[in-house]
Amino acid sequence: MLRVEKLQLRLHGKPILEEVSFDLPRGKTLCIVGESGSGKSSLLRAVNGLMPATFDSLTFRPKNGRPISLKEYWKGRAGLPGSRWVMQDPLSALNPKLALGVSIGESVFAQKLKSLELKAAISAALADVELPAEMAKRRPAQVSMGQAQRACLARALIARPDLVFFDEPLSALDAIVQKQIAATMRRIQTRFDMTFVIVTHDLGFAAAYADQMLVLRGGKVEANQSAEMFFQAPESDYCRELIAAARELGGLPETVVQVSGSKAAIPC
Amino acid sequence: MTVQADVGFLEAPDAQRSKQELDLKRFLVQLGLSLLIFLVAVAACFLLSPYAPNEPNFLERLSPPSASHWLGTDQLGRDVAARLLYGGVWSIGLAFLVTIVGAIAGTAIGLAAGHFGRAADVTLMRVTDSFFAFPELIAAVTIAGVLGPSTTNMVLALILVGWMKFARLVRSLSVDLAHRDFVVQARLNGLPSYRILWRHILPNIAPSLLVLWTNAWSRTILSISGLSFLGFGVQSPNAEWGAMLLDGKAYMQTAPHLMIFPGLAILIAVLSINLTGDRLRDLLGSNGAAAG
Numbered sequence: 001m002l003r004v005e006k007l008q009l010r011l012h013g014k015p016i017l018e019e020v021s022f023d024l025p026r027g028k029t030l031c032i033v034g035e036s037g038s039g040k041s042s043l044l045r046a047v048n049g050l051m052p053a054t055f056d057s058l059t060f061r062p063k064n065g066r067p068i069s070l071k072e073y074w075k076g077r078a079g080l081p082g083s084r085w086v087m088q089d090p091l092s093a094l095n096p097k098l099a100l101g102v103s104i105g106e107s108v109f110a111q112k113l114k115s116l117e118l119k120a121a122i123s124a125a126l127a128d129v130e131l132p133a134e135m136a137k138r139r140p141a142q143v144s145m146g147q148a149q150r151a152c153l154a155r156a157l158i159a160r161p162d163l164v165f166f167d168e169p170l171s172a173l174d175a176i177v178q179k180q181i182a183a184t185m186r187r188i189q190t191r192f193d194m195t196f197v198i199v200t201h202d203l204g205f206a207a208a209y210a211d212q213m214l215v216l217r218g219g220k221v222e223a224n225q226s227a228e229m230f231f232q233a234p235e236s237d238y239c240r241e242l243i244a245a246a247r248e249l250g251g252l253p254e255t256v257v258q259v260s261g262s263k264a265a266i267p268c
Numbered sequence: 269m270t271v272q273a274d275v276g277f278l279e280a281p282d283a284q285r286s287k288q289e290l291d292l293k294r295f296l297v298q299l300g301l302s303l304l305i306f307l308v309a310v311a312a313c314f315l316l317s318p319y320a321p322n323e324p325n326f327l328e329r330l331s332p333p334s335a336s337h338w339l340g341t342d343q344l345g346r347d348v349a350a351r352l353l354y355g356g357v358w359s360i361g362l363a364f365l366v367t368i369v370g371a372i373a374g375t376a377i378g379l380a381a382g383h384f385g386r387a388a389d390v391t392l393m394r395v396t397d398s399f400f401a402f403p404e405l406i407a408a409v410t411i412a413g414v415l416g417p418s419t420t421n422m423v424l425a426l427i428l429v430g431w432m433k434f435a436r437l438v439r440s441l442s443v444d445l446a447h448r449d450f451v452v453q454a455r456l457n458g459l460p461s462y463r464i465l466w467r468h469i470l471p472n473i474a475p476s477l478l479v480l481w482t483n484a485w486s487r488t489i490l491s492i493s494g495l496s497f498l499g500f501g502v503q504s505p506n507a508e509w510g511a512m513l514l515d516g517k518a519y520m521q522t523a524p525h526l527m528i529f530p531g532l533a534i535l536i537a538v539l540s541i542n543l544t545g546d547r548l549r550d551l552l553g554s555n556g557a558a559a560g
Contacts, residue, residue: 079457092450110458
């Protein structure tokens, strides 16, 4: 559904991303992995038209629709039609002055729902991410990080997106909350048949979650493989090193059992 | 403020934030109550004062403060207390009007500069800079002088020289905010510009705007009094604190109360608005201007 060919990004004359290509089929999860500064987040921004990248082709095919030329689409707006973002730090991704319900409701602003319908939709979205309905009235400062991140999930979910981008969605949270929210992510992905693009630096998470892996290093692609292949036979020495390091630290099991396709509960 | 920020590490951020919010709420309640009491007192004075501000009484010219004229009378025998009351409406009220109009205009220009791309930004900020190039009071004197001395012209002049600070502040804050995640989210979610500006940018710069506005308000009181004292502003026989100073200047030696009371009134008004603004700045400081 999202196909990127030879994407290049230069900022102030410095190359940030060089010849990045990937092809993401519908319903799958792509994990983008790499150290900080490797261009993971820049790639997300470039693919959403927030950064002026050049590319051979960038096609996006929404559900029940024809592929769109994004160059045209990005005149005067950003993002991909029918996609949503979940960012790293939920507290800065939510307007501190707005109640969570308002922030969530704004995600479907374009649908011009009547206030009762909107209220129902917000409650439903909160229920989908396992938050009580009264959370809608709280402001970001009045909830925990985990709850705030769930609210961000609800904000993405309420729009019933085809494609959701996650920019290190779990790294601001502690381990228990990480595990719970990862499970919620998997559940809503299966339930609403969504495609995920997840930027992470946690190989253990990627091993359990990804269908496809894209490893970046210094703006270049080190590996672009199915997750199964990646953890058995990585494409490059750097990836072997990466996997070995993660094993040593204990964040990654010796043998990775891929649950690709079946979307079973996430083994955390 | 630095002390408070250091202690912040010891407290949970939520606890600290709510304590600050509580302080702010308490202060706003106090402010509201004292304003209410003040306004009731002023209204009572208006209703109960036996003298009209422009009513001469040639039998009691230049009389010092007494039981019947608490603050004395001026060279035409008009009651100084009554004139101070009505003069306050000019000084404080006009300054209020001028700064509100300036704040709205400046905010609109700053938001437009910060939000509608580079061309708008460059154009609007160069215009702002060129207005900034003229010293405030001198420009106001020139404009009021060219247009002719009258209250309307003074108000126009003060609005013309007063909006740029707001434009610059709003522009710089909204440019900062435009890169914050929640504004990027709003853009990605396809919210229209007016909604982003109204719901995401404005509420987060409002605290800083409020502080700047109180500052501008008290300065404008000084400007209005100054211009009127120079003869460019409110014209006699209307009472305005600066104009009263001008009227009283000739009798400074024999009837100092003509200068002392309007001067005190200006001092108290400017000081109380300034102190309120400072307190607001302190209370809004760490989650107002900086953190949005």
